[in-house]
Structure formats: C-alpha cells, structure tokens
Amino acid sequence: MIEISGVHKTFGTTEVLRGIDLTAEAGTVTVVLGPSGSGKSTLLRCINHLEKVDSGLVRIDGQLIGYRQSGNKLHELNERQILKQRAGIGFVFQNFNLFPHLTALENIAEAPIAAQGRPQRLVYERARELLTRVGLGDRADAYPRQLSGGQQQRVAIARALALDPKLILFDEPTSALDPELVGEVLDVLRDLAATGTTMIVVTHEIGFAREAADTVVFMDSGRIVEQGPPTEVLDNPKHERTRAFLSAVLV
Amino acid sequence: MTVLTEQHRVEAADEQLVVVPARHPWRWAGTALVLVLLAQFVHGLATNPGWDWSTFFGYFLEKSVVEALGVTLLLTFAGAVLGFLGGIPLAAMRLSPNPVLSTVAWAYIWVFRSVPLLVQLLFWANLGYLYDRLQIGIPFGPGWSFPTVALISSLGAAILGLALHEAAYAGEIIRAGLLSVDHGQHEAAAALGIPKWRQFYRIVLPQAMRAILPNAANLLVNLLKSTSVVYILAIGELFYQVQVIYGRSGRVVPLLMVATVWYVILTALLSILQYYTERHFARGAVRNLPPTPFQKLKAALKR
Numbered sequence: 033m034i035e036i037s038g039v040h041k042t043f044g045t046t047e048v049l050r051g052i053d054l055t056a057e058a059g060t061v062t063v064v065l066g067p068s069g070s071g072k073s074t075l076l077r078c079i080n081h082l083e084k085v086d087s088g089l090v091r092i093d094g095q096l097i098g099y100r101q102s103g104n105k106l107h108e109l110n111e112r113q114i115l116k117q118r119a120g121i122g123f124v125f126q127n128f129n130l131f132p133h134l135t136a137l138e139n140i141a142e143a144p145i146a147a148q149g150r151p152q153r154l155v156y157e158r159a160r161e162l163l164t165r166v167g168l169g170d171r172a173d174a175y176p177r178q179l180s181g182g183q184q185q186r187v188a189i190a191r192a193l194a195l196d197p198k199l200i201l202f203d204e205p206t207s208a209l210d211p212e213l214v215g216e217v218l219d220v221l222r223d224l225a226a227t228g229t230t231m232i233v234v235t236h237e238i239g240f241a242r243e244a245a246d247t248v249v250f251m252d253s254g255r256i257v258e259q260g261p262p263t264e265v266l267d268n269p270k271h272e273r274t275r276a277f278l279s280a281v282l283v
Numbered sequence: 284m285t286v287l288t289e290q291h292r293v294e295a296a297d298e299q300l301v302v303v304p305a306r307h308p309w310r311w312a313g314t315a316l317v318l319v320l321l322a323q324f325v326h327g328l329a330t331n332p333g334w335d336w337s338t339f340f341g342y343f344l345e346k347s348v349v350e351a352l353g354v355t356l357l358l359t360f361a362g363a364v365l366g367f368l369g370g371i372p373l374a375a376m377r378l379s380p381n382p383v384l385s386t387v388a389w390a391y392i393w394v395f396r397s398v399p400l401l402v403q404l405l406f407w408a409n410l411g412y413l414y415d416r417l418q419i420g421i422p423f424g425p426g427w428s429f430p431t432v433a434l435i436s437s438l439g440a441a442i443l444g445l446a447l448h449e450a451a452y453a454g455e456i457i458r459a460g461l462l463s464v465d466h467g468q469h470e471a472a473a474a475l476g477i478p479k480w481r482q483f484y485r486i487v488l489p490q491a492m493r494a495i496l497p498n499a500a501n502l503l504v505n506l507l508k509s510t511s512v513v514y515i516l517a518i519g520e521l522f523y524q525v526q527v528i529y530g531r532s533g534r535v536v537p538l539l540m541v542a543t544v545w546y547v548i549l550t551a552l553l554s555i556l557q558y559y560t561e562r563h564f565a566r567g568a569v570r571n572l573p574p575t576p577f578q579k580l581k582a583a584l585k586r
C-alpha cells in the first residue's frame with residue numbers, strides 16, 4: 033500500500049506540489065491526469081525519491097521512503113540505502129532511458145544482478161521470459177537504437193518488472209511515441225493491470241484510464257482537485273477545472 | 284488483339300533509356316595537378332643528396348637510437364597511465380558538489396595548464412634545490428625522510444612532470460566526457476537502484492568513452508611528441524639521442540629524419556589503436572557498425 037501525505041515540493045520560486053495526500057492499495061491501478069505543469073511527474077519522482085520532498089511523507093507498505101524514523105526524529109537515508117529502496121520501486125520514463133550500449137537483454141538483467149545480487153543465470157532466464165511477455169522474445173540481442181520507440185518502451189517496462197517491484201511508476205509512458213505505437217505499449221500496461229501489479233500511471237490516455245484504472249486522480253497546479261473511480265471522475269466530474277480539462281482533451 | 288495503352292508505351296520507352304554519368308572535368312584537372320606536385324616531391328626526396336638516405340638507413344635501426352626509442356616509449360606510457368589515473372579523480376573532484384574539492388581541482392588544472400611543460404620539467408629537476416629532503420609520515424608529525432636527489436632522478440623528474448601536466452588535460456577531457464552523458468541515463472540507473480560505483484563504470488563511463496576517446500587520443504599523440512622536450516634534462520630519449528649523434532657527425536637532416544620517421548610510425552600505431560578502441564565503444568551508438576578497412580579489403584578480395 034502506498035501512502036502519500038502532505039507532500040510539498042518547490043523548485044526555485046515555483047511551488048510545484050502544494051500538499052498532496054494520496055493512498056493507493058496494493059494491486060490497484062491509479063491513473064494521474066492533469067494539464068502539463070500540474071506536478072504529476074514531480075509527484076511520481078518524489079515517490080521513488082528521485083526528487084527530495086520539502087515536507088510530507090511517502091510510505092510504501094509502511095516503510096518510509098528516503099528517511100528512517102526513530103522516535104520523533106527522521107534520519108535522512110544515505111545514498112546506498114536509498115538505492116536499495118528504489119530497487120523495490122519500478123520506474124518507466126517518458127523517454128525510455130534504456131542504456132544504449134547494452135542489449136535489450138543486458139538492460140533488463142543489469143539491475144537484478146547489480147542492485148539485488150541475484151544469480152546471473154536465473155536473472156538472464158527471467159529476462160528472456162519478460163521479453164517474451166512484452167512480445168519481444170526475438171529481440172533479446174538488439175541494441176536500443178535498433179528498436180522502434182514502442183519496442184524500446186516495452187523493454188523499459190520489462191526492465192522495471194525484472195526487479196519484482198512492489199509498485200511501478202509510469203511517467204507518461206506513451207507521450208514520446210508515434211500514435212500508431214501507443215497501442216502496443218498500452219496493451220502491455222493493460223496486461224500488467226489485469227495481473228494485479230500495483231501501478232501509478234501519469235498519462236494523457238483517457239481511454240486507458242477509463243478501462244484500466246481503479247482510481248483516477250486529477251491534478252492541477254500542484255494540488256489534487258478530485259479523485260475517485262473512473263466512472264465518477266471521467267463521466268461525472270464534480271469540479272469545473274476537471275470538466276474543462278476533459279472537454280479539452282476529449283475533442 | 285493488342286491494345287498498346289499510353290502507360291505501356293512509356294514503360295517500353297523507359298527500358299531503352301541509358302544513364303550517362305555527370306562529367307567532372309575540374310575534378311580531373313585537380314587530380315592531375317595534385318599528382319604532379321606529389322611526383323615532384325617524391326622525386327626531390329629521392330634525388331636531393333641533402334636528404335642523405337644512406338646515413339638515414341645507417342642510423343634508423345642503430346642500437347643507441349632503438350634504445351632511445353625505448354626511453355621515449357617508456358616516458359609516453361608512464362606519462363599517459365599516470366596522467367589518466369590522475370585525471371579521473373580530478374574530473375570527479377571538479378564535478379563534486381563539495382566546493383573545496385571542486386575548487387582545488389579547478390586550481391590544479393589552472394596552474395598545470397598555465398605553466399609550460401619545459402619550465403615545469405626544469406622545476407622538478409631542481410626540486411632538490413628547494414627541498415633537500417622529502418618526508419613521508421604523519422602530517423606535521425614524525426615520518427621518514429629521504430634526500431630529494433636520491434628520490435627524484437632526472438628520469439623520475441621527467442615522468443613526474445609529464446604525468447602532472449597530462450593529468451590536468453586528462454581531467455578536463457574526462458570531465459567533458461562525463462558531462463556528455465544524457466542526464467536520463469543517471470536517473471535511470473538511480474531509479475533501478477544500481478549501486479553508485481557500478482552506475483559509474485558500467486553505465487556512465489562506457490557512454491562517456493565515446494566523447495573521451497578522440498580527445499584522449501589527441502592528448503596521447505601530443506604526449507608522444509612532448510617527450511622530446513625532456514631532452515632539456517639530458518635524458519636519452521629519441522630526440523636527445525639524434526641530437527647527440529648529429530652533434531658528433533654534423534649530419535643534421537638525415538638524423539632529424541630518423542626521429543621524424545619514428546614519431547610518424549608510432550603515431551600511426553596509436554591511430555590504429557584509436558580506431559579499434561573507438562569502434563569498441565561505439566556498440567549500440569549506431570544502428571550498424573561500418574566495416575573496418577580490413578573487413579572491406581577481405582570482402583573486396585572475395586568478390
């Protein structure tokens with residue numbers, strides 16, 4: 033279970049997150065919608081501590097992210113401990129960020145071996161299974177630049193899955209793709225949702241939110257405007273801001 | 284009944300069309316001019332007695348010259364290895380968020396790039412004049428001390444000077460390479476929880492190498508030639524040795540050619556090494572690697 037409470041974050045003079053409270057149960061899919069600049073990506077990056085929050089707490093299965101609590105004191109974790117926590121949280125980037133000098137298979141196998149110290153042979157076996165699962169079983173030895181955008185993003189998803197994370201964060205996973213390639217990535221996401229993977233997805237794909245989300249969260253200027261099941265938020269939005277956004281997106 | 288439509292007629296006509304390549308008369312004229320100039324130059328090399336080729340061949344593989352070549356290679360190797368070993372921490376320090384570390388690295392690079400290599404070498408050779416004993420041990424506390432002259436021979440001074448000089452440049456080259464790696468790569472590695480040190484040598488450095496290598500090769504070739512400056516410390520490297528020989532025999536030009544040809548050969552070897560190393564680190568950077576000259580030759584012979 034993911035519990036986010038009172039998260040604030042400021043870059044320079046702009047307050048990007050102004051007090052975010054959000055809870056997501058294990059095995060559920062949370063889709064975060066909102067105009068650009070509303071703080072969606074920053075929120076994701078605070079969850080796995082790629083960004084340090086100014087105030088507020090993030091807990092995953094009761095464990096604080098980035099800090100250790102003793103009594104009423106919060107001790108900042110050191111780099112090594114934070115890296116260890118991150119290995120339990122998958123992150124899929126908008127721009128894939130695959131390692132270009134490693135093959136698809138090596139990209140997937142790198143972290144389970146390096147971060148979790150799993151035996152190499154098993155990791156490579158698993159990596160091949162994951163590639164097959166995302167429909168790229170025959171491209172194991174291809175370098176990222178030899179793959180299309182959609183294929184690269186599917187490798188990136190397999191790379192996140194390889195760590196057996198408690199939670200996977202998706203930061204606009206289809207925004208950098210040609211329209212015809214969006215479908216193949218969303219298929220993989222739907223498949224993950226159906227198998228009970230805990231996911232938080234920042235996206236502009238309203239259709240995906242409607243089908244796959246358990247909770248839809250609408251954010252605007254660093255606040256959560258409304259949240260609830262897709263039938264409520266998407267079909268009967270309570271707030272004017274949500275309505276305006278949805279009517280602009282669903283032309 | 285055959286009906287020849289307009290379409291068919293065009294296609295039939297197409298088959299008889301012949302492509303005539305464009306002519307480039309000026310390209311031919313330019314080629315001829317260059318070939319004539321080249322022939323004149325080669326003719327001059329062969330016929331001008333001033334080049335004194337018999338002396339050149341007499342000394343090219345002479346024992347003292349080959350030994351001096353060994354010293355040049357030793358200086359280059361030691362300078363390069365120590366220089367790059369020093370460059371890595373310098374680059375890391377300059378990129379460090381700690382202001383003391385980054386300022387110290389900046390100052391080091393500033394000083395060692397400012398002082399001419401020749402001047403620096405003379406300083407190191409005369410270090411005994413400044414500090415007649417060197418000591419290792421607890422800072423400001425007890426330790427062992429050694430006479431400077433015994434610790435730093437002239438060869439030692441030369442290697443020290445070259446390495447410190449190279450380190451300043453290598454530091455900047457490595458830093459440039461590290462900066463060239465996309466920020467997303469650091470983030471992806473961090474998000475996957477890959478340990479810090481492994482992030483560096485497995486993810487960042489191999490990608491940085493693409494930007495580091497061409498500059499590093501430049502630095503290496505430059506170092507190879509800079510070793511000739513060391514003659515000022517009377518060390519028997521290649522340039523010093525040919526000077527000694529022509530000082531005795533007076534045959535300046537053929538002996539300078541001995542040194543020149545050796546430098547050219549060594550640079551050629553370094554260039555080949557550079558080509559294959561760059562190719563190694565190009566993995567994944569281009570969709571398909573172009574064939575090497577050797578592979579092209581093999582393919583041409585097969586045909």
